[in-house]
Amino acid sequence: MPLIAMDLRSTHDTGVARYGRSLLAAVAAPARAAGFRLLVVVRDGAQAATHDLLVGQECADTHEIVGIPGDTGFLRDSAVLRSLLTRRRVALYHSTHYVVDLACPIPYVLTVHDLLRWRFPRLTASDEDFVKTYGKQCLHDLWSEVLDSDRGPSAQVARAAPAELDPSCGVFARGFAVLTRRLVRSASHVITVSEATAREMAELVPPSGGSMVVPGAVDTDVFRPRGRREIDAARTAHRLVGPYVLYVGLAHRGKRLPWLIRELVRVRPALPPDTRFVVVGGHAERDEETRRAVETLDAADFVRFAGRVDDDDLAALYTGATACLSASVGEGSHLPSQEALACGCEVVAPDLPALRETTAGHAHLYSPGRAGMPGSLVTGLLDGTVPARARGYAPGSWHDSAVRLIACWESILGWRNGVLPPSPFP
Incomplete structure (x- = not known):
């Protein structure tokens, strides 16, 4: 052999x-x-x-x-x-x-x-x-x-x-x-x-x-829509009272997390008062540019750094989120978008060839770097003016x-x- x-x-x-x-x-x-x-x-x-x-x-x-x-x-x-x-x-x-x-x-x-x-x-x-x-x-x-x-x-x-x-x-x-x-x-x-x-x-x-x-x-035994009890447990663990949107991954420069924070803070007055932006994984709070953006925008109460979480907790966070967001200038595949969709979570992401391929028409894609688009899509998903697309997504095995x-x-x-x-x- x-x-x-x-x-x-x-x-x-x-x-x-x-x-x-x-x-x-x-x-x-x-x-x-x-x-x-x-x-x-x-x-x-x-x-x-x-x-x-x-x-x-x-x-x-x-x-x-x-x-x-x-x-x-x-x-x-x-x-x-x-x-x-x-x-x-x-x-x-x-x-x-x-x-x-x-x-x-x-x-x-x-x-x-x-x-x-x-x-x-x-x-x-x-x-x-x-x-x-x-x-x-x-x-x-x-x-x-x-x-x-x-x-x-x-x-x-x-x-x-x-x-x-x-x-x-x-x-x-x-x-x-x-x-x-x-x-x-x-x-x-x-x-x-x-x-x-x-x-x-x-x-x-x-x-x-x-x-x-x-x-x-996607491992669909793990990343699947979770029930209310698991969602509520995740909300309690991460002190989430109202709606929230997610970011999952590292805070490398190419991921453009500080830009995404600025985009969401810009539309914060139009969001429900308890809305939070939850950043999962990658120790993003240690990134100097990210930390500076949060401090400059006085957004410490809006951006919630969850750190690393286990897969069951992540699946529950995906299921309960209004959307999973990305702002990368380039991706090869982007597993978080696929995992989010498999959990029934809407995805808001830049219109990149790899994301077009892996989200298969089920994501809300915007022109990369276009100011105002991520916030507008999140606002629309919260008030119902942007129709959901995650339903029916079939992830690869x-x-x-x-x-x-x-x-x-x-x-x-x-x-x-x-x-x-x-x-x-x-």
């Missing part, structure tokens, strides 16, 4: 992390049936939670979990993992994250969630922010191992990233653009999470190997995504009906 390393590590507990965990839970049993064994790579300390996922699929005896000690940094440079891959004769390394060790010794599959940092380098983290998270040495490594070493014929191909051509963008923005291009062109296969991202990648940074869409989906993923592995390894793949080892 071919052994595939499936790396679930991600920098933050975000949509990227949820994508990896959900895909593992869905693919574990079908992978075993198809003749694959999985070596699941996690951060040291995450083994128990990951084991529970496999136990739930009755696959704990087939697949193995390994924790990688220490912080391998942004570049994923890990001699421990490289040694493991070769020692265990792993046939294929599959990262559900968007970075792979440049020295990966075996064929690999790269997941591209979006190309936001490629298209909008000035909205990515600054060098100062990068150093706060990863340290000065990691920034130096990004320069020496990625930017300074990017020479030769391959460096002249697909140089479409604005950051690569603009030194003022900073080391991280430039380095990430070059790193993405190098990883995409060296991958055996590139997976995208939506057709929209696949089209964008084909235009901006076409892969040398194969590509396949393995879309993000993680099982279907798992089937696609197995087809990808079979294509790369030539493994079907018991035909052994060629070994990458001498």
